[in-house]
Amino acid sequence: MPGFKTILLQLSTAYKSKKHEIEAASGEFMGALAQTARDIASGTAEKASLERSILDEAAMGLLQMGDPIYGGFGQAPKFPNPSNLMFLLRYYDISGMNRFKDFVAFTADKMAAGGIHDQLGGGFARYATDQKWLIPHFEKMLYDNALLAQLYSELYQITKADKYLQITRKTLDFVIREMTHPEGGFYSAQDADSEGEEGKFYIWQKKEIASILSDQVATDIFCEHYGVTEGGNFEGHNILNVRVPLSNVGLKYGKTPEQAAQIVADASAKLFAAREKRIRPGRDEKILTSWNGLMISGFAKGYGITGDAKYLHTAKNTVDFVENKIAADDGRLLRTFKDGHSKLNAYLDDYAFYVGGLLDLFAVDSKQTYLEKAMKYTDFMLVHFWDEKEGNLFFTSDDHEKLIVRTKSFYDLAIPSGNSAAASNLLRLYHYTQNNDYLDRAVKIMKAGARPAAENPFGFGQMLNAIYLYVKKPVEVTVIVDESSKKMAEWLNQQFLPDGINAAVSADELPSLQKYAYFKGREGKAGTAFVCRNFACSLPLKSQQELERQLLTPS
Template sequence: MAERSNRLQFEKSPYLLQHKDNPVHWQAWGDEAFRAAREENKPIFLSIGYSTCHWCHVMEHESFETQEVADVLNRDFIPIKVDREERPDVDDIYMSALHAMRQRGGWPLSMFLTPDLKPFYGGTYWPKPLFLNVLGQVAKVWREAPGQVFETGDSIVEYLKLQKSAQAEGVGLSEEVFGAFFRQSLMSFDPAWGGFGQAPKFPHANQLSMLLRIWRRTGEPRALEMVKFTLDKMARGGIYDHLGYGFARYSTDARWLIPHFEKMLYDNAQLAVAYLEGFRATQEPMFRRVAQETLDYVLRVMTDPEGGFYSAEDADSEGEEGKFYVWTFEELSEVLNRDELDHFCRVYQVTPGGNFEHGANHLSLAAEFAWAEKDHPLIRSASEKLFKIREARVHPHKDDKVLTAWNGLTIRAMAIGWQVLGDKKYIEAAHRAAEFLKKKLAPQGDLLARFRDGEGRFAARLDDYAYLIQGLIDLYQCDFRPEILSWALDLQRRQDAKFWDAVGGAYFFTDGSDGSLLVRGKEGADGALPNANAVAAANLLRLHDLTLDAAYREKALKTLEVFAPTAAEFPSAFGTLLLAYDYLTDLSSELAVLEGKEGEGAAFFEWLRGGFFPNHVLASAVESADFPPLLQNRRAQDGKTTFYLCRNQTCEAPSRDAAEVLAKLGECARYDLEAGRV
């Protein structure tokens, strides 16, 4: 048997580096570890997590830091560690395998594999005594019944291949799916606290975005009310950080009161967009402010000096979950004057007994106070004092890797933030991030997935391409820089070449070059992140409208067709796909704005960006331009700003009437939510 040691000190992942001093002989995912498993005929113990995962920390402390567990793992297994944020492709396969075993998913993901990487048994977090028992039982079965183990692994892999092999069946979606989505949302909606489902309660940003579009096209007041109520309750709750801003991952209770305290970049990017859209639709000032504060949190805390965006902040500090964020009544009494203390405690529901562990309080805005109460002089002065004190505490660990996919989502959020809020810092941040990604993560043209500590690594997956293309399209919609759209088009060509399934339609998640991945699958449903195929479909529709290239639209239609049967059956799981379908079935507008020399189009853009006009694309230039094709052969007539509006490939006469054009953009293709209901 070859002498092995822990090899994680050679990695860049913050999660893997957290485990580099474990007595477990951890190996990184790769040929060296696979070869050892084959040569020594040992099963692989695969542990997948991420650096800000609370239960990953718990299992490390209870098990992986102990010599007792390490001895068993090192003797009977080849232990491999994977950062799910670096390798979502690996994580997806083995999390799907866990679900196939009829077990609930989560992290840490603990999976046992044959030497040829086929999963045969798994779980998530196991306390040390149970974990030791599992290790003993698995080792025993491996010794005594290896044939049974291989048979199980083979059957699971065949199941996964079947599950992830969606093909176009010639049946598309119909607008009836919007009614089904609305009814499913209504059934799961929490009328007391907002959101969908019960504890633990997660934000569902794309579900809210889809409900806004249903309201826009049907006038259904309940769709709008679900969105408004949920946005209000989340922002008031403890899932929102009232001192430092930004949203935590999820709420442990139905009231949004006590969160799981980790903050993820992708959540904050998606929720910023949800609040921006909520403001566009309702003009509710609270939504505008929450979006602004969330984007400001990302700029202040989650931004690399060179422009990329970091991945996450941990829930734990000093070994305790939430310690950075909570306050005892005694702590507040020591630093606030009497008037500040009394009013702050009323507004944020602070009591001597607390609402969290060990008598601590986590802040949430009391129902009797309006959001504007945050601007009361006593609240402002108290908040400033407490924020300064909190900044001096030991901060939670920050995962400072830059992920292409999540940066794409955040570029989009910053771009839309500039459109709605008008502050140039947001568009500047979006451009800096785009430049960072192009320099560090696309030096040869093809995207890489992760940058950290001077190293770009891992071939990009579909989500990296789709999210970044989406972000670049939204960034182009801000200031119409042709090089931004050109890069988006170049990435789209690369995405098509690497991931498109020319036989069955839609995109594979991986490019097929990694032989260690047992399954090359396609997905259409959302998870914590928007589905990459769904984002890709929307991108294709928008790129078609900007370039007039019919091939983009054909791919979008085929992608929607692939997932249509499942989306029709489970529409609430396909919110992002339905956003693309909403764009397709609406009076989707292509607007070319040729500005006159005086730049009088500025007022029009301000009106447009402040309202809720979701299904359109813009291209603009001063007087004339040849790129993108939407601008070709169009001029500012008589030197005055001229609007060229087309809807569903039918163009209207040029107009100089901004109000008329804006009114037309506000029109939509209406449908009946009850259509097709039995």
């Protein structure tokens, strides 16, 4: 089987020699993909067994779609597609083949260095208008930043590279600083325009940078690192993007890499402060339940890798906001909140993404209320959205206002589909509760999507993530913690365990959770852990070293 470098060279040669054919075929591909999603929804798609071969076929196909020069998928405009990248990380986990991880890291590095990433303030724009990730459509969407925070968290778990930790932090800090309602909850988007010009808030002239920094060496080092020139790279101005590594810049100016990094950090802080005085882009201040659910997941996973309590607090505060401001009195969710009012019946995505956020939060802070809410909203979803005939979920509830066609969502692109997210949730809930109905429904959804996902993986990243979880057979990891024994849970949260059904539960909380199958028989003092596979559990593990041996030693 060819290595990652060989695949990249082959793809690069094909694109250079057959560019027009490839671009023409892409339109046909997207049309076929949309038809596939319609076939699944209507029940006409071929049902498939949930086997490892589905993942093999999909991963190989998806890697072949990758851009060998700049990472990501396709040419321009170029979207991050984090669900696809996270699937390739899961395939790396199940296969052990480094080229899948390497392609994701390659893509993530290209995005982080590009103009699509706000180099000063953190956060990512919705997409790049070019193949190189240089020129963004400057609008920042909440869902992109929620999903990309999760992607970079997972890359940190795999590589332990500090750059991924810092990108995760910058992304989450941007959301806290610029996208958060005073009472909690997150706004939907920042506009691309300010003062009637796209990107004006973000772009720079070299002379402006020199004036603000008032230091020739700092200006030279900053501008060389970020590719700033007199002529600019965007309508006479500069979009900051990493062009020269700090080690090379430092060498040129007689600085160590650490000294160059500090100079750039100090310069960035000054320029950020100056930018804050500009007229800001507008903001879409709708608060959507679905996107807030994705963001809860982002903060829960960010807390997991950093241990920073502010991220945990933000995730928990968002749950409180949804429950107090958006959830209806009759136990259902509403879709949106703005100007003090919540309205509109929630869609499938709202239930699926919010439940996903609750489960991700429960994994790192196992309060009974988060599991109970996840079950409550899932049960409501199954009653009111389930299509008994086809074995999947409608986009609208059975008591929603009448539509000409009651549609379904199966297409995972910038945002996962509700059916794919629900399948993942149902699998996790099954492991916490041993409620076979959750498992049966998850399997029905995945069987409908498995064959199309294998054949057209680009549009089914989250569906493939769900199938991975089913095929891999999850490992259940429980850590009993208190203030004096957090190290074991902190270590667990920093491991890449996409097949993990985890719980970090306090000794005080544990008795109330033991009514759920997952927690039965898992008793002990704080500082005790259990690892269970295929319904067989380890003896109580009394140290982090014992936990490491159980999880990291090949079985």
